[in-house]
Amino acid sequence: MPELPDVVVYLEALDRFVLGRELRKIRVVGISLLKSFDPPINAAEGRVVVGTRRLGKRLVLELDGPNDLFMVIHLMVAGRLRWRDQTGAKPPGKIGLAAFDFDHGTLVLTEASKRKRASLWLVQGADALAEQHDRGGVEPLEVDEGGFRDALTSRNRTLKRALCDPTAFSGIGNAYSDEILFHAGLSPVQRTGNLDDDDIARLFKATRTTLVDWTDHQRQAVGDGFPDKVTAFHDEMAVHGKYNQPCPACEVPVQRIVYADNEVNYCPQCQTDGRVLADRSLSRLLKDDWPRSIEDLED
Numbered sequence: 266m267p268e269l270p271d272v273v274v275y276l277e278a279l280d281r282f283v284l285g286r287e288l289r290k291i292r293v294v295g296i297s298l299l300k301s302f303d304p305p306i307n308a309a310e311g312r313v314v315v316g317t318r319r320l321g322k323r324l325v326l327e328l329d330g331p332n333d334l335f336m337v338i339h340l341m342v343a344g345r346l347r348w349r350d351q352t353g354a355k356p357p358g359k360i361g362l363a364a365f366d367f368d369h370g371t372l373v374l375t376e377a378s379k380r381k382r383a384s385l386w387l388v389q390g391a392d393a394l395a396e397q398h399d400r401g402g403v404e405p406l407e408v409d410e411g412g413f414r415d416a417l418t419s420r421n422r423t424l425k426r427a428l429c430d431p432t433a434f435s436g437i438g439n440a441y442s443d444e445i446l447f448h449a450g451l452s453p454v455q456r457t458g459n460l461d462d463d464d465i466a467r468l469f470k471a472t473r474t475t476l477v478d479w480t481d482h483q484r485q486a487v488g489d490g491f492p493d494k495v496t497a498f499h500d501e502m503a504v505h506g507k508y509n510q511p512c513p514a515c516e517v518p519v520q521r522i523v524y525a526d527n528e529v530n531y532c533p534q535c536q537t538d539g540r541v542l543a544d545r546s547l548s549r550l551l552k553d554d555w556p557r558s559i560e561d562l563e564d
Contacts, residue, residue, distance in 0.1 A: 266342050268322060269405070269436030270480040271495050275324055275346060276317045277484065278491045279372075282348055283314045286367045288328065289352075295362030297381040298374070306387050309336055320398045321435045335394045337386040338374065344383030347373040348491035400431035405472050413469045421458035424451055424468070425529055437472075440497040443505035443530050445475045452537045453522065453529050504530040 267275065291306055293299050299306060309328055316327035320337070324346075328334040340346070344362070354371035356364050362383060365372040376383045388394045403416045416433045427433055428442040437445070446453050449471035451464060460468070482501070483492070498506040507519040508530055517534040520541050533541050 266322060266438050266440075266497065267340050267344075267495055268438040268441050268497075269319070269476055270441070270483050271492070272319050272322055272324055272436065273480050274483040274487055274492055275495070276319055278348075278487060279314075279317050279324070279326065279346075281489065282370070282491060283326075283365075283367055283372065284317065285313060285315070286369065287311065287313050288365060288367060290366040292356070292364040292366070293362070293385070294356050294364075295374075295376070295381060295383075298362045298383060298385050300384045301386040301388065304332070304334065304387055304389050306385070309334055309387055319436065320394075321400050321402065321431045322438065323398055325394070325398075333390050335388045335391075337384075337388055337394070337398055339384045341376075341382035341384070342380075343378035344374065344376045345495055346491075347375060347493065349373055400435070402431050402433050402435040404435050405437060406476055410466065410469045413472070414465050417465065417468070418457050418460070421456055423454050424457060425453035427457050428472075434472075437476075438497075439527065439529070440502075440505045441475060441479065444479075444503055445471050447504045447532060447536060448475055450535055452542075453531055454542060504532055506530065 288309055288311070290310055293306060312328035312330050312334065314326050315329045318325045318327070322339065324338045324340070326336040328336065338346075349371045350369070352366055352368060352371060354364060354373060356362065356373050357375060360375040360377045361373065362376050362381070363374040363385060365374075374383065374385070386397070388397060403412055405413070408416065417427055419433065420427075424446060425442060428437050428445060429439060443453075445468070449464075449468040451468060486494075503513050504519045508521045509518050511517070512519055512532040512535060515532065515534040517532060519530050520533050521531070522529040522542050531537065531542070533539055
């Protein structure tokens with residue numbers, strides 16, 4: 266799932282490619298994509314994109330004219346945006362969900378998954394936008410350490426769950442939470458209520474550093490173009506997606522917790538005092554305090 270660094274770089278590319286341009290036509294071909302009906306999606310046609318913003322993992326395009334229209338896109342797990350230089354470009358085969366035609370090219374929305382989770386809304390009014398799509402989590406790169414502490418410890422739960430909760434933190438998901446916890450040297454199943462001041466300070470610093478560094482990394486990879494290789498797995502990552510590979514700090518094999526359809530990667534030497542966290546023994550302990558599915562990371 267594209268998270269804060271990926272969404273920021275997407276929005277920067279949209280600023281370069283479509284800001285100030287007229288959205289001439291919207292072609293929705295994926296029957297599951299469109300989640301709103303009032304106003305109708307064609308109400309966005311003929312309007313100019315005058316701004317972009319991020320709400321959690323959602324991308325928002327602000328359109329000109331009366332009624333304050335906002336187009337909201339949530340890519341979920343496998344949704345991706347592609348830019349085509351020709352106007353009227355056809356969405357590709359089975360994975361094409363929608364096309365947004367501008368005078369100088371086409372923004373194409375795809376989803377390479379059998380389970381179609383990506384979503385598109387057209388929202389009227391800033392109040393409705395906030396009510397429907399702002400989950401309330403603090404911005405991890407804007408909040409100070411005190412605000413970070415408050416969001417983190419508002420409920421006593423696992424660190425993994427707290428970081429991925431969109432009502433606590435905006436834009437952090439499965440991939441970057443693995444990296445944050447590794448760099449903080451903290452276990453994903455450590456309870457927020459058991460953290461001391463030093464733990465919270467390290468986690469605050471690791472959160473900011475990880476998100477800033479990966480945003481810069483993604484930005485440099487894209488350059489002046491449009492993102493075309495957005496993924497949750499990168500060779501440069503320390504633990505995410507690195508099961509059984511050597512930890513870059515201590516060379517102990519990275520371990521994982523598989524719970525329902527979600528997976529967490531961690532280093533037992535650097536994060537759990539040498540203990541391997543067994544999936545089966547954790548199931549009863551974690552209960553509802555562990556994201557069971559991708560949707561749980563958003564709900």
